[in-house]
Amino acid sequence: RSGEAGHGAPGMPPPAQRVTRGPKLIPGASVAGGRYRLLAAHGGSRGLVFWQALDIKLDREVALTFVDADQRAAQNAGEDGPQAILSRTLRLGRISSPGLARVLDVVRGSSGGIVVAEWTPGRSLREMAETRPSPIGAARAMASLAAATELTHRSGGALSIDHPDRVRISVAGDAVLAFPGTLADADVQSDVRGLGAMLYALMLARWPLGAPSNAITGAAAPSINVGGLRPADFTPAGVPVEPRAIRPEVPFEISAVAVRALEPHQGVRTAATLQHVLEQASVVDQKTEMLPSLRVGRAATPDGQSLADPGVRQVRSKRTLAMMAVLGTVIVLLLCLVGFWLANMLSGGGDSGPLSNQDLGFTTPATPSATYQGTNPPASGSVNGVPVSASNIVVYSPKGTPDNPSEARNVLGGSGVGWHTETYFQQFPALKPGIGLMATLPSGTKLTTVTVTSPSAGTQVEIRTSPTDLPTLDQTTVIARSALRAGTTKINIRNEQPAHYVLIWITKLANNGEQYQSAITDLTFTAAA
Structure with a gap:
């Protein structure tokens, strides 16, 4: 009879299994044993929930990615389960790049867990897209995220760039994957498509990919606005309308690489290719075409001037002074060379012929006809x-x-x-x-x-x-x-x-x-x- 003690009386149904409930995510709530206090929600994607929080122990802001916050996948121990997601994301802590928020810690729970990353001050991708940034500035911003993606792919990982809520624009004008969380279906091709979608959305405030399904519960997301962005318009061939057709000022290279990165089986296949094209495009005018830098709690000025932190301004001031010193030295050398040349010319250069017959360097020799067979x-x-x-x-x-x-x-x-x-x-x-x-x-x-x-x-x-x-x-x-x-x-x-x-x-x-x-x-x- 002792073998039946844990099962109740014969013929009686077993007791109902206790349902584990996750933490209630509201501003001011404490999570992870009181270590972090929630400040503001920042959306979510495919079973992940994104929050800005305060690390009470170290007195710093952090980005929290809740994996299976509702604890609906407690029995899922496969590659798409919460613990596997946490393990893959923890490996991103070895990647150091301006385009990826550094993973600081992973907190594991009975079912899900929390990814703790550095907080990225600035704006969300949707907020920046609504300001209609310059195409060159958008290209420069996305080049940083593409560089981080290429580093991750070289290390054998992936980023799951699948939703605009994941990406923020930093105070330096870089696009950053602010809420890391690598899902099971992440690979090189899906990340490249995600990069194309982020570039497209940043320029047009439209989302060119469908709403992703819930990777943890398997529930399909409705085909509506994604991260507050309206769906992109499509051509009769089923591809998104090129950015140049909507904003004629978009350079061809940037427009083409955004659309070709979205093609699933052709076009741009690596993050390195996309990074190279965007860096070449942004070289045209990096100084005046950067996305406006921001400080938390402030908006961009109407003329797009930088609102970088004082430390950033101080570094830029020192750099400007150094450049002015170099420029001044070059000008002095040029004046000395011009004076030397004039002195030689006035004192005679060894040619006693008339000036009309001397070659003073102001004319070019006659060239033959340019006709070419x-x-x-x-x-x-x-x-x-x-x-x-x-x-x-x-x-x-x-x-x-x-x-x-x-x-x-x-x-x-x-x-x-x-x-x-x-x-x-x-x-x-x-x-x-x-x-x-x-x-x-x-x-x-x-x-x-x-x-x-x-x-x-x-x-x-x-x-x-x-x-x-x-x-x-x-x-x-x-x-x-x-x-x-x-x-x-x-x-x-x-x-x-x-x-x-x-x-x-x-x-x-x-x-x-x-x-x-x-x-x-x-x-x-x-x-x-």
């Missing part, structure tokens, strides 16, 4: 070609938005105004396979030459024929290739087939330092007589 030798009978006029010309861009389509017709008629591409921070085909101009010629035209006038030396082009005015690139046929020089480049055509649509396809842009851009000021065509 392309790499293709002329076809037989092409010397006596006759000019043909294009009836129409448009910008052809099979991937992404066309560059400056309103300028296309400037290349016809010799106006000298011309057409130019956007400024890129990576060479083709990093984000685009290329771009070109599609010209419509009279039916039956047998081209002999295409003459391109351009200031962009080093640009590489292909001359292609097309069966339609809107083909895929694979439907076009290459009939000539050439590298452009500054000035006029004549490209000879070896093709006996008539052409109605001719594509001048740019495969490599001119290199201007760390930027890439090409321009075409005039196009002329000749055909067999």
